Amino acid sequence: MGSLKIENIRKSFGQVDVLKGIDLEVKDGEFVIFVGPSGCGKSTLLRVIAGLEDATSGEILIDGKKVNNTPPAKRGIAMVFQTYALYPHLSVRDNMGLGLKQAGKPAEEIKERTRVASAMLSLDDYLERRPAELSGGQRQRVAIGRAIVREPQLFLFDEPLSNLDAALRVNTRLEIARLHRQLKATMIYVTHDQVEAMTLADKIVVMNKGRIEQVGSPMELYNAPQTLFVAGFIGSPQ
């Protein structure tokens, strides 16, 4: 289970209102993409959902339960960042297992979950290497593996492919689509890449200046953009 409901979420940093009343429902198992110009609040919204930032007001519900006061590690969420955020001094195996170790999981279980995740991501042969000995694409797969081993109900991806070259972006995008089908988890994914948005999403959320402009399937947004901004962003000829 991994449904999400966001009710009138606002977030201000000092005098600056970054999120200005966000309402959104994400169904269990859905793949939802957030798009919008740089600075419109996409990363802030993900961080609020993950619990890395507190909302100024509003409610966040996961599977119908309010989680505003639930610490990040207890929300059943794993987040994958653009910068991978791996520990350079740890092996791939230890990077992937660290969160489970900190949660007090037994060594055998960590080993088994790491085995399953590394097989899914074709990282079996790289488990004893350090991040510096991997390509950019492999590093990003380790970051995804570290999320998978925690068996979250909800994955949050913040522009996970933007540091990869074009060919690797396509491969990794297909891999994420496959993982979504395989794990049946809910995924929320930020990108500024229209192709990623149109191909991965069940539902696209177009954000602008701290608000949601429109929510719909890729075809709905393409065929019936409700504002010029959405039309321009999705690239409809209208």
Ligand code: ADP
């Ligand atoms: P996006 O991910 O859509 O590019 P962000 O959510 O990163 O946008 O940022 C939205 C706005 O919030 C920006 O103007 C940014 O400068 C501001 N912001 C984000 N985090 C902080 C912070 N910790 N303190 C102050 N301002 C912030």
Ligand code: MG
């Ligand atoms: Mg961002």
